[in-house]
Amino acid sequence: MSKVAMTVNGKSVSGDAKGNTLLVEFLREDLRLTGTHVGCDTSQCGACVVHVNGKAVKACTMFAAEADGAEVTTIEGMANADGSLNVIQQAFQDHHGLQCGFCTPGMVMSAAALLKENPKPTEAEVRDYLEGNICRCTGYHNIVKAIMAASGQDVGAIAAE
Amino acid sequence: MPKDSGIGAPSKRREDVRFLTGAGNYTDDINVHGQAYVHFLRSDVAHGTINSINTDAAAAMSGVIRIFTGVDFEGVGGLPCGWQVTDRFGEAMQEPGHPVLAQGKVRHVGDPIAAIVADSLEEARNAAEAIELDITELPAVVDMKAALEDGATKVHDDLTSNLCYDWGFVEDNRDAVDDAIKNAAHVTTLELVNQRLVANPMEPRVAVGDYSRANDESTLYTTSQNPHVIRLLMGAFVLGIPEHKLRVVAPDVGGGFGTKIFHYAEEAFCTFAAKACNRPVKWTASRSEAFMSDAHGRDHVTKIELALDVDNNFTALRTETYANMGAYLSTFAPSVPTWLHGTLMAGNYKTPLIYVNVKAVFTNTVPVDAYRGAGRPEATFQLERVVDKAARELGVDPIALRRQNFITEFPYATPVAVEYDTGDYEATMVKLEEIADISGFAARRAESEKHGKLRGFGVNCYIEACGIAPSNLVGQLGARAGLYDAATVRVNATGSISVMVGAHSHGQGHETSFPQVVAEMLGIDEGMIDIVHGDSSKIPFGMGTYGSRSIAVCGSAMVRATEKIIAKAKKIAAHLLEAAEADIELKDGQFSVAGTDKSVAWGDVTLAAYVPHNYPLEDIEPGLEETAFYDPANFTYPAGAYACEVEVDPETGQVTVDRFVAADDFGNIINPMIVSGQVHGGLAQGIGQALLENCAYDENGQLLSASYMDYAMPRADDVPFYEVDHSAQTPCTHNPLGVKGCGEAGAIGSPPTIINAVIDALHSGGYDVTHIDMPASPSRVWAAMNAVK
Numbered sequence: 001m002s003k004v005a006m007t008v009n010g011k012s013v014s015g016d017a018k019g020n021t022l023l024v025e026f027l028r029e030d031l032r033l034t035g036t037h038v039g040c041d042t043s044q045c046g047a048c049v050v051h052v053n054g055k056a057v058k059a060c061t062m063f064a065a066e067a068d069g070a071e072v073t074t075i076e077g078m079a080n081a082d083g084s085l086n087v088i089q090q091a092f093q094d095h096h097g098l099q100c101g102f103c104t105p106g107m108v109m110s111a112a113a114l115l116k117e118n119p120k121p122t123e124a125e126v127r128d129y130l131e132g133n134i135c136r137c138t139g140y141h142n143i144v145k146a147i148m149a150a151s152g153q154d155v156g157a158i159a160a161e
Numbered sequence: 162m163p164k165d166s167g168i169g170a171p172s173k174r175r176e177d178v179r180f181l182t183g184a185g186n187y188t189d190d191i192n193v194h195g196q197a198y199v200h201f202l203r204s205d206v207a208h209g210t211i212n213s214i215n216t217d218a219a220a221a222m223s224g225v226i227r228i229f230t231g232v233d234f235e236g237v238g239g240l241p242c243g244w245q246v247t248d249r250f251g252e253a254m255q256e257p258g259h260p261v262l263a264q265g266k267v268r269h270v271g272d273p274i275a276a277i278v279a280d281s282l283e284e285a286r287n288a289a290e291a292i293e294l295d296i297t298e299l300p301a302v303v304d305m306k307a308a309l310e311d312g313a314t315k316v317h318d319d320l321t322s323n324l325c326y327d328w329g330f331v332e333d334n335r336d337a338v339d340d341a342i343k344n345a346a347h348v349t350t351l352e353l354v355n356q357r358l359v360a361n362p363m364e365p366r367v368a369v370g371d372y373s374r375a376n377d378e379s380t381l382y383t384t385s386q387n388p389h390v391i392r393l394l395m396g397a398f399v400l401g402i403p404e405h406k407l408r409v410v411a412p413d414v415g416g417g418f419g420t421k422i423f424h425y426a427e428e429a430f431c432t433f434a435a436k437a438c439n440r441p442v443k444w445t446a447s448r449s450e451a452f453m454s455d456a457h458g459r460d461h462v463t464k465i466e467l468a469l470d471v472d473n474n475f476t477a478l479r480t481e482t483y484a485n486m487g488a489y490l491s492t493f494a495p496s497v498p499t500w501l502h503g504t505l506m507a508g509n510y511k512t513p514l515i516y517v518n519v520k521a522v523f524t525n526t527v528p529v530d531a532y533r534g535a536g537r538p539e540a541t542f543q544l545e546r547v548v549d550k551a552a553r554e555l556g557v558d559p560i561a562l563r564r565q566n567f568i569t570e571f572p573y574a575t576p577v578a579v580e581y582d583t584g585d586y587e588a589t590m591v592k593l594e595e596i597a598d599i600s601g602f603a604a605r606r607a608e609s610e611k612h613g614k615l616r617g618f619g620v621n622c623y624i625e626a627c628g629i630a631p632s633n634l635v636g637q638l639g640a641r642a643g644l645y646d647a648a649t650v651r652v653n654a655t656g657s658i659s660v661m662v663g664a665h666s667h668g669q670g671h672e673t674s675f676p677q678v679v680a681e682m683l684g685i686d687e688g689m690i691d692i693v694h695g696d697s698s699k700i701p702f703g704m705g706t707y708g709s710r711s712i713a714v715c716g717s718a719m720v721r722a723t724e725k726i727i728a729k730a731k732k733i734a735a736h737l738l739e740a741a742e743a744d745i746e747l748k749d750g751q752f753s754v755a756g757t758d759k760s761v762a763w764g765d766v767t768l769a770a771y772v773p774h775n776y777p778l779e780d781i782e783p784g785l786e787e788t789a790f791y792d793p794a795n796f797t798y799p800a801g802a803y804a805c806e807v808e809v810d811p812e813t814g815q816v817t818v819d820r821f822v823a824a825d826d827f828g829n830i831i832n833p834m835i836v837s838g839q840v841h842g843g844l845a846q847g848i849g850q851a852l853l854e855n856c857a858y859d860e861n862g863q864l865l866s867a868s869y870m871d872y873a874m875p876r877a878d879d880v881p882f883y884e885v886d887h888s889a890q891t892p893c894t895h896n897p898l899g900v901k902g903c904g905e906a907g908a909i910g911s912p913p914t915i916i917n918a919v920i921d922a923l924h925s926g927g928y929d930v931t932h933i934d935m936p937a938s939p940s941r942v943w944a945a946m947n948a949v950k
């Protein structure tokens with residue numbers, strides 16, 4: 001066990017973590033921030049994506065100790081200050097970009113990282129960026145549409161609801 | 162203008178707010194105070210005799226609370242099968258036992274042998290490594306046809322063979338079908354495989370068992386599509402716990418697609434162990450564990466023959482299918498290749514004679530059960546592939562051949578025992594032709610060819626049967642359960658409403674769409690209505706969500722209960738307004754006396770029901786709460802026509818889906834946004850089956866695809882934007898909403914569409930390939946091209 005301290009969603013937190021405690025375990029079990037999900041054990045699904053020092057990271061690929069001193073943002077820290085949905089979250093709701101919601105936190109975190117890098121991504125760029133995020137429910141149509149809408153692009157021409 | 166609330170409105174989903182902010186409550190998010198963790202030691206061989214299990218060293222390790230093996234479950238029931246199929250000779254299927262933990266033998270990779278309960282998961286895992294297992298490996302039975310040969314190793318020693326059943330349907334048609342095929346002007350034959358798939362909801366299965374000594378009550382939190390079914394199966398058949406002492410809770414469920422219908426060993430184990438250890442016990446599947454313990458889907462090997470007369474009318478259809486059951490019978494497994502498959506073989510066509518033979522086979526593989534579509538994708542794939550092949554052989558247009566054979570009059574009794582109440586296959590085909598821009602295809606093909614690619618167009622029709630029912634009929638067919646659903650509408654004093662339903666959303670958005678119906682009926686705001694689901698202690702006994710049944714069956718129960726509410730509320734309103742009950746009208750949340758300006762509001766009536774000072778107490782009880790159970794008179798029959806265009810790279814065999822158009826008839830629609838989303842998701846799963854996914858075993862029964870490294874899930878760049886339409890609507894004639902269900906259509910209709918398009922693309926390049934088995938991976942396509950070159 002060793003002490004780890006980090007800033008999560010703007011708050012300083014600390015706890016004891018074994019050397020092999022993953023960041024996702026620390027977030028879910030120690031901090032009880034259960035919005036970050038675990039969908040696989042091979043770093044393929046992206047349900048666990050969080051931001052560490054502003055970069056999208058799969059929280060199942062990083063030890064909690066490696067995030068010592070870092071700024072971490074999880075899905076719980078994404079809403080606007082008044083608690084309302086932020087632009088990306090709102091676009092997901094408006095365009096039905098989620099069904100069961102299990103992949104959703106990872107999708108929103110990846111989308112936020114994408115739009116930071118590339119504020120007006122094309123359809124192909126969005127699809128390419130989501131390579132590491134699996135959704136089994138939506139068929140991706142409305143996720144891609146929501147992300148493009150969140151970037152301020154007109155998605156009215158994209159078929160159907 | 163679309164409506165902005167009530168039936169037909171694309172209301173935004175209220176559940177999204179919690180899912181988008183990390184505030185969902187999935188089963189793995191639940192930690193019960195003082196909980197222990199269980200790790201299952203699973204078989205790494207496909208078939209073997211357990212000689213001994215020595216747990217002494219493991220039991221002494223740090224943190225270990227107790228280690229369980231098959232012996233601990235000897236007095237306990239096995240996992241029950243919920244459907245008994247009768248074979249074509251009138252005999253019951255062979256039904257092996259399915260112990261919670263292996264007893265004497267292991268029968269598939271992943272079969273649980275021992276369960277280690279410890280203070281932490283890490284300690285449980287470490288202890289598992291110290292268990293000494295002595296297992297003699299036996300030859301594995303993997304191939305279905307080999308499994309049925311004389312002298313084949315038996316998966317279950319106490320059964321006479323590996324044949325679960327040999328089913329014929331309709332058996333009386335057998336000879337007539339043989340004759341029709343013998344005498345046909347043309348017969349098209351196709352042998353194909355509908356490969357094994359893994360449903361892979363993104364949330365792995367989880368179970369948390371809890372036990373209270375204070376009131377002798379057990380609680381199971383589980384990732385289930387149907388908590389009441391689990392309570393009944395586990396309580397009555399496995400653990401012997403009466404319903405009033407057992408609560409099953411399925412909170413937010415992260416996808417299911419069928420695989421979370423079934424009752425699993427881990428659920429029974431955690432419930433049992435919580436009492437035995439007097440500690441809550443939690444199990445969370447890893448993804449690798451999910452691959453070897455979630456029921457798999459499909460896995461059929463089929464030969465299909467379609468007979469046509471000189472005018473290209475379909476005259477007879479004969480199929481022979483081998484259906485893999487895996488090592489044990491999962492909850493509804495026997496029904497999938499039979500009643501959910503054979504009954505759909507007519508498809509959209511008026512083929513007068515059909516005979517379906519299915520041999521269900523035990524093998525040393527993970528059990529197979531319903532996966533999105535369950536039997537109907539298998540039926541559609543064979544039928545639509547053989548129709549396409551026939552069109553090519555006869556040199557006729559595949560759309561024209563389908564059209565010519567469409568069923569056009571309803572109700573229509575098929576030769577495979579079901580009656581389609583309504584439909585209009587021409588209407589969805591016309592819609593499809595409009596949207597698919599068929600006239601522009603030649604130019605798009607030319608453009609692809611300029612870039613060295615082959616472009617193919619594929620078309621497909623499908624019919625599905627949703628809301629399986631009625632209970633008395635399915636009982637005759639072997640179901641050991643009813644297939645009604647239930648809803649309780651509880652109106653509160655101030656007029657707000659809780660609706661307790663037996664259906665359970667695992668992504669379908671019931672919390673939004675169900676209130677739309679009640680709001681429409683009462684003329685009040687959707688926001689006044691909430692759905693309660695997923696907790697057996699709060700909801701009436703209902704059968705859950707699968708088979709696209711929620712709105713058609715449970716929604717109908719909710720309508721019936723709401724009708725009872727309206728009837729009683731009108732009595733109260735009549736009393737308050739001093740008018741005759743027959744004169745009371747309900748509109749926009751106001752009860753008024755016809756032809757007058759006298760009215761009372763919804764809230765006045767609900768308050769009177771709970772504060773009955775001015776109230777007809779001699780005639781009616783106080784309160785405003787009603788329950789209805791609804792047992793449908795028939796299945797519903799959504800249908801549609803799909804088309805896609807693919808590009809094949811002849812250099813690599815790589816297939817790219819460029820366009821996909823779906824024209825569906827779902828009858829009336831409650832929330833078109835949600836319906837489109839359901840179709841999108843089904844299409845991606847169907848495209849996944851057609852091009853990517855394959856659950857493979859080697860000849861020793863080793864599972865080769867046990868993670869996302871080797872099981873190819875469709876990703877965002879594997880699929881295009883879809884064009885979906887559901888404006889062609891023939892409302893269901895026998896349920897009060899006229900709804901049919903939409904959850905599975907996309908997964909049923911898309912695989913043959915894609916393969917038909919791939920074959921078309923190859924033909925355009927001069928490759929005379931007649932069939933490619935799914936997934937049409939680059940290597941398979943390339944090999945098929947080279948085989949004919």
Ligand code: FES
Nearest residue numbers: 043044045046060
């Ligand atoms: S849980 Fe991290 S990638 Fe799947």
Ligand code: FES
Nearest residue numbers: 099103135136137
């Ligand atoms: S919404 Fe269910 S996995 Fe994406």
